[in-house]
Amino acid sequence: MPNRALLTAATGMQVQQQNVDNIANNLANASTVGFKRTRLEFQDLMYQNMRTAGAAANASTPLPVGLQIGMGARSIASEKIFNQGEIKETQNPLDMLVQGSGFFQVRLASGEIAYTRAGQFHLNEQGQVVTAGGDQLEPSISIPTDATSVTIAKDGTVSTTTAGQSNAQTVGQIQLAIFANPAGLEAMGGNLFKATGASGQPTVGAANANGIGAITQGFVEGSNVSVVEELVNMISAQRIYETNSKVITTADRMLGTINQAVN
Amino acid sequence: MNYGLYTIFLGMRARQNTLETQANNIANASTTGFKAQRMIYSTFEADKKGTGDRQLLVAGASAATNTNFTAGAIQQTGRGLDVAIEGDAFLQVQTPNGIRYTRAGNMTVNDGGQLVNKNGDLVVGEKGPITIPRDSELSIGKRGVLSAGGKDIDSLKLVRFNNPAAALLKDGESMFVATGAEAPQAATDSKVTQGSLEGSNINSVTEMVAMINNNREFESLQKSLTLLVNDMGRKISGEIGKL
Numbered sequence: 190m191p192n193r194a195l196l197t198a199a200t201g202m203q204v205q206q207q208n209v210d211n212i213a214n215n216l217a218n219a220s221t222v223g224f225k226r227t228r229l230e231f232q233d234l235m236y237q238n239m240r241t242a243g244a245a246a247n248a249s250t251p252l253p254v255g256l257q258i259g260m261g262a263r264s265i266a267s268e269k270i271f272n273q274g275e276i277k278e279t280q281n282p283l284d285m286l287v288q289g290s291g292f293f294q295v296r297l298a299s300g301e302i303a304y305t306r307a308g309q310f311h312l313n314e315q316g317q318v319v320t321a322g323g324d325q326l327e328p329s330i331s332i333p334t335d336a337t338s339v340t341i342a343k344d345g346t347v348s349t350t351t352a353g354q355s356n357a358q359t360v361g362q363i364q365l366a367i368f369a370n371p372a373g374l375e376a377m378g379g380n381l382f383k384a385t386g387a388s389g390q391p392t393v394g395a396a397n398a399n400g401i402g403a404i405t406q407g408f409v410e411g412s413n414v415s416v417v418e419e420l421v422n423m424i425s426a427q428r429i430y431e432t433n434s435k436v437i438t439t440a441d442r443m444l445g446t447i448n449q450a451v452n
Numbered sequence: 453m454n455y456g457l458y459t460i461f462l463g464m465r466a467r468q469n470t471l472e473t474q475a476n477n478i479a480n481a482s483t484t485g486f487k488a489q490r491m492i493y494s495t496f497e498a499d500k501k502g503t504g505d506r507q508l509l510v511a512g513a514s515a516a517t518n519t520n521f522t523a524g525a526i527q528q529t530g531r532g533l534d535v536a537i538e539g540d541a542f543l544q545v546q547t548p549n550g551i552r553y554t555r556a557g558n559m560t561v562n563d564g565g566q567l568v569n570k571n572g573d574l575v576v577g578e579k580g581p582i583t584i585p586r587d588s589e590l591s592i593g594k595r596g597v598l599s600a601g602g603k604d605i606d607s608l609k610l611v612r613f614n615n616p617a618a619a620l621l622k623d624g625e626s627m628f629v630a631t632g633a634e635a636p637q638a639a640t641d642s643k644v645t646q647g648s649l650e651g652s653n654i655n656s657v658t659e660m661v662a663m664i665n666n667n668r669e670f671e672s673l674q675k676s677l678t679l680l681v682n683d684m685g686r687k688i689s690g691e692i693g694k695l
Contacts, residue, residue, distance in 0.1 A: 194475040201479025259476030389563035
């Protein structure tokens with residue numbers, strides 16, 4: 190039935206619509222610190238085997254080729270691509286960059302732990318290190334109110350100096366989490382990710398050891414969205430959308446042709 | 453039975469199947485590792501009337517699908533678990549329904565650290581399922597050798613078929629199932645490129661031209677149908693008039 194072609198083309202259009210939706214979100218976050226772009230992945234749907242290759246055409250000859258009609262396409266996965274974003278120097282003492290794999294741990298108001306690559310931290314009114322959203326860094330680190338400088342080492346050790354003291358004092362150590370499958374993390378918005386069954390449980394440890402990336406103070410990781418790449422993908426998505434709509438027009442014409450024949 | 457009508461019906465049905473296949477090809481223009489299908493028409497002999505010189509062959513077109521296994525364009529992604537295959541090899545995947553073959557190298561890792569495809573099916577290595585260490589970067593060599601932290605873990609099982617069009621059937625989800633026509637052989641000439649993916653091998657221009665052509669053929673058949681039906685109608689009315 191041309192009807193099947195109509196439905197198949199509709200799946201093709203839907204896939205490209207979702208593709209453009211995703212590109213729009215990536216582009217909208219081209220300046221978001223710690224943002225990781227999402228890539229949509231597609232698969233073909235099931236096939237209807239109308240005649241199977243290898244089945245007997247008659248007693249002696251098997252069919253050399255079969256007739257398999259596909260049902261279109263669907264989006265199967267939206268995969269976060271965890272490539273390092275561009276590195277920006279800010280000189281802000283509480284800006285941190287993870288070089289390599291590893292996520293900062295953040296304790297949400299609900300008590301749950303979330304993970305982020307956005308290393309822009311601030312102090313709250315009690316001197317605790319928090320995200321722009323006010324969620325505390327985990328394990329919690331407090332900076333004394335009289336501290337004159339804060340130094341964060343590659344391994345995440347935070348030390349402060351206070352006026353009149355020559356020796357720096359260690360106030361805590363930042364720990365990072367790594368995942369077997371970071372692509373399985375669920376994006377919660379607000380630059381935060383949540384562990385899922387697919388990502389596996391995190392391995393938490395000090396930075397700069399056991400495959401966990403090093404922390405660099407005074408830098409942040411920008412978005413890893415490449416605007417040019419997204420624009421190229423957008424143009425291609427639009428063209429494929431158009432081609433799919435031509436299929437709908439053609440299928441409609443064929444249905445029209447049948448109606449004329451019945452006249 | 454009117455053989456003309458039957459021949460026209462077979463022709464129109466074949467064109468409908470062709471449009472459905474073209475719709476599926478175009479819908480999968482962005483599907484990683486997708487292989488386009490094309491229709492092959494062959495003469496389908498329904499009946500023979502008479503013998504020798506006076507033989508009338510009653511025939512129509514019958515359609516079959518053939519998968520085109522040429523390579524799709526290779527796109528750079530920079531992602532460590534993406535692989536593109538240069539050459540005719542397939543990756544082998546272990547699904548609950550048995551072994552499947554695919555050209556879609558967008559792999560990922562499950563919560564147990566095993567290499568899987570996007571449906572969660574295990575990607576098979578020479579030693580079976582592949583477990584990736586979590587604390588070091590994975591690198592995949594030209595021959596499919598997986599190594600992490602300077603140590604070789606395993607290598608991707610790459611297989612090929614002499615005639616994939618006969619040996620493989622489409623199974624959906626970017627995978628193929630073996631028909632049993634041919635046993636898979638180890639692929640030694642194919643090269644694996646990490647950080648790249650093979651796109652769909654459909655060509656929109658070719659598909660569009662073929663679709664327009666197919667539509668016109670369908671219209672011609674419809675015209676033949678109208679002619680035949682009107683012609684028959686007139687004859688029958690004429691015959692009835694004589695009675």
